[in-house]
Amino acid sequence: MAAAVEMSKGAVRLGGRTIWSDVDLLVGEGEFVAILGPNGAGKSTLLNVLLGLNHLAAGSVAVLGGPAGSSNERIGHLPQRRVFDSATRVRGVDLVRLGLDGRRWGVPLPFAARFSARSRAERARVAQAIERVGAEAYAERPIGECSGGEQQRLLIAQALVREPRMLILDEPLDGLDLPNQAAVAALVERICREQDVTVLLVAHDVNPLLPYLDRVLYLAGGRGAMGSVEEVITSETLSSLYGAPIEVLQTGDGRLVVVGQPEAPHQHGPRHVLR
Amino acid sequence: MNPRFTLDLPSDVHQLLAYPFMVNALEAASVVAVMAAVVGWFMVLRGETFAGHTLSMMSFPGAAAAALAGLPLAVGYFAFCGIGAVIIAGAAEVSGPAGQSQRSAIIGTVGAAALAVGYLLLSLYGGVLESLESLLFGSILGVTRGQVLTLTLVAACVLVFVALAGRPLFFASVDGPLARASRVPVRSLAVAFLLVLGLAVAATVQITGVLLVFALLVAPAGIARELTTRIGLSLALSVLLGLLIAWVGLGLSYYTNYSPGFFSTTLAIVMFALARAARRLGRN
Numbered sequence: 001m002a003a004a005v006e007m008s009k010g011a012v013r014l015g016g017r018t019i020w021s022d023v024d025l026l027v028g029e030g031e032f033v034a035i036l037g038p039n040g041a042g043k044s045t046l047l048n049v050l051l052g053l054n055h056l057a058a059g060s061v062a063v064l065g066g067p068a069g070s071s072n073e074r075i076g077h078l079p080q081r082r083v084f085d086s087a088t089r090v091r092g093v094d095l096v097r098l099g100l101d102g103r104r105w106g107v108p109l110p111f112a113a114r115f116s117a118r119s120r121a122e123r124a125r126v127a128q129a130i131e132r133v134g135a136e137a138y139a140e141r142p143i144g145e146c147s148g149g150e151q152q153r154l155l156i157a158q159a160l161v162r163e164p165r166m167l168i169l170d171e172p173l174d175g176l177d178l179p180n181q182a183a184v185a186a187l188v189e190r191i192c193r194e195q196d197v198t199v200l201l202v203a204h205d206v207n208p209l210l211p212y213l214d215r216v217l218y219l220a221g222g223r224g225a226m227g228s229v230e231e232v233i234t235s236e237t238l239s240s241l242y243g244a245p246i247e248v249l250q251t252g253d254g255r256l257v258v259v260g261q262p263e264a265p266h267q268h269g270p271r272h273v274l275r
Numbered sequence: 276m277n278p279r280f281t282l283d284l285p286s287d288v289h290q291l292l293a294y295p296f297m298v299n300a301l302e303a304a305s306v307v308a309v310m311a312a313v314v315g316w317f318m319v320l321r322g323e324t325f326a327g328h329t330l331s332m333m334s335f336p337g338a339a340a341a342a343l344a345g346l347p348l349a350v351g352y353f354a355f356c357g358i359g360a361v362i363i364a365g366a367a368e369v370s371g372p373a374g375q376s377q378r379s380a381i382i383g384t385v386g387a388a389a390l391a392v393g394y395l396l397l398s399l400y401g402g403v404l405e406s407l408e409s410l411l412f413g414s415i416l417g418v419t420r421g422q423v424l425t426l427t428l429v430a431a432c433v434l435v436f437v438a439l440a441g442r443p444l445f446f447a448s449v450d451g452p453l454a455r456a457s458r459v460p461v462r463s464l465a466v467a468f469l470l471v472l473g474l475a476v477a478a479t480v481q482i483t484g485v486l487l488v489f490a491l492l493v494a495p496a497g498i499a500r501e502l503t504t505r506i507g508l509s510l511a512l513s514v515l516l517g518l519l520i521a522w523v524g525l526g527l528s529y530y531t532n533y534s535p536g537f538f539s540t541t542l543a544i545v546m547f548a549l550a551r552a553a554r555r556l557g558r559n
Binding site: 098 | 507
């Protein structure tokens, strides 16, 4: 199996502080891998490294067979959850389209679809991406009037619209209610399996993802542990990561509860609110 | 001959165009209306209406300073609106993306300072700035050929900027985080847009006056965005509404001898209210 992401002994320093070091990450093509850990563990930083937005202080990383940042064209990226309030008078379909051509200079010309084959093809790709996430019913509505789950599906369509080989999703379940967490997790798994897209996502609760994950990387205490859920989310592994006694409990329905992890409340990242 | 409004439209238009000053005014207002509608559309989209309003206030000290220095007023407009844009862009840098509320406080302070400085410069000037009233509330009189030409040139520059940067600017405005991650130069675009807004405001002010910029800069975009969420349609509507507001204001002013600002702003606010009501009704 070819590797979509291969990082060995990676370390990141930001503002003179080592965020994490000695982290290995291996994601095979077509795999569904989650990056877990408490707030402030450097999960988003890891995604930024893979996108070439942050750089490693030590170690090496390859993404889709090249240096990080060289293949962003083939990566669909969903930044940390953006919330569109009801004043946002932009249609979902236009937002999805920005994922395809938002970086291009110029302006879309009126009636371009009537005259240009490229424009028609792009419109078809947008429609297809919306269909892949099942958002046809509300894609024409202003996104501010869509529910949180609907907004998230449209944003995933936006990440999918360039038909990427890999999806990098930063906390796609954050801020959703439990049924929507389950639904979006199932949607991402379906995209991964049926359309053969490698998925790397950040989450701070593993439970909605439990049925689907191939492997996880757990970041905590400046280190990382990689393996299957059964290997990593155990009292032993987490205790050694945190350097403090941690207990992992399993509830009757199979959910995992991590007890005793020292959260770092001051490191909660800002949530982006868009209007 | 006093113009009289009749029900005979061709004759009305004929009367309207009888005087060169009115032709100049109509041309200048049309050019400015198109430019202001387009720039204003992006301004409203970006939630920078307050910045636009404050930039318009910068033209008051601008005009006073130009009068004091013996320069054409337009020079003062463009210089001070440019300075205002730089200050507001700087404020955005200082307060960062999270400091939206702090930013509006800074912009408000800049606006107050602009009015105060303007008044001081006016006192220093000593004489009566003959056009203080038209400076504040706009005038259709005394638009020269040269002014029409300057305004057309400014409008062309502004529209070229929008034509080149429109899509990434839209991307950065509605979805900053992804735009930034996609390597759209979000910050440079924000600064560039404020400068272009300053340019557009300095031009619009010459027609609408400092206090009534709203009529051409904010209202058309605001109304259009109530009526549709389609991007192209909304922009086109904004331009049409801008022209309508400008023409109705000038036309009624010509026939009644009252200031065009009253008619323009009244029409704008009535249309805005109707559009909002229509949207509410449409949703229920």
